[in-house]
Amino acid sequence: EIVLTQSPGTLSLSPGERATLSCRASESVSSTSLSWYQQKPGQAPRLLIYGASSRATGIPDRFSGSGSGADFTLTISRLEPEDFAVYYCQQYGSSPLTFGQGTKVEFK
C-alpha cells in the first residue's frame, strides 16, 4: 500500500498569502496518478487537481499542482477567504487507492 504523508498538518495564513502544501508518497506514484481535493466542514470533497498538475473543471487558476515520482505539491498563489479548508492528496496509480491525512489551511 502506498502511504501518503501530507505536511504541514496545519497551515496558518492570511488572505492574499501563498500556500504551499506537500504530499510525499512511500513509493513512486505511477503515471502521475495523483489528485488533490478540497473539503469544507459538512461538505463532500471537491476535486481540484488530477494527473498531478491538471486543474479540474471550474477550478480557479490560483490553484496549481506539481511534482512527480513520490513528491507532489499543491500551491494556492493568493488565498481567498473561501480557500480556508482541509486539503487531501490521493493516489490512484495502484490498489488500494489511498489518501493523505490532510492539511488544514486556517486563518492566521
Added chain:
Amino acid sequence: EVQLLESGGGLVQPGGSLRLSCAASGFTFSSYAMSWVRQAPGKGLEWVSAVSVRGGTTDYAESVKGRFTISRDNSRSTLFLQMNSLRAVDTAVYYCAKDHRAYQPTGGDAFDIWGQGTMVTVSS
C-alpha cells in the same frame, strides 16, 4: 446537472447489516467506474471499494474485504454497497464517487463528482 444521491444510512448494532444506495443522474452512468469512500467523524478520507463500468470487476480495501460487497445496476443508474458484519470502526459518512474519466480501469482514476454522503453509525 450531474448528481449523486446516497441513501440507506442509519444506526445499526455491531454485527448487523446495511445496504447503501447511490442514485446517479445527469451523466451516462454506465460509462464510468464508481467507488465508495468513507470518512469517520473528525477523520480523513478512506477509500472503501470500486466497481468497473459493467460491474464485473470489483476491488476492496483490506479493512472491508469479505464483509462489504459493491455492485451496480446500470439500468437504474444506481450504485450499491452491501455492508455485513458491521463493526464500530465502520462508523462514518459514506460517499459515492464518480470516476473523472470514462472507461478507466477499476479504481484507476480521480473522483470528480461526489454525493452528499450518508451517515452509518454502528453502536449498541
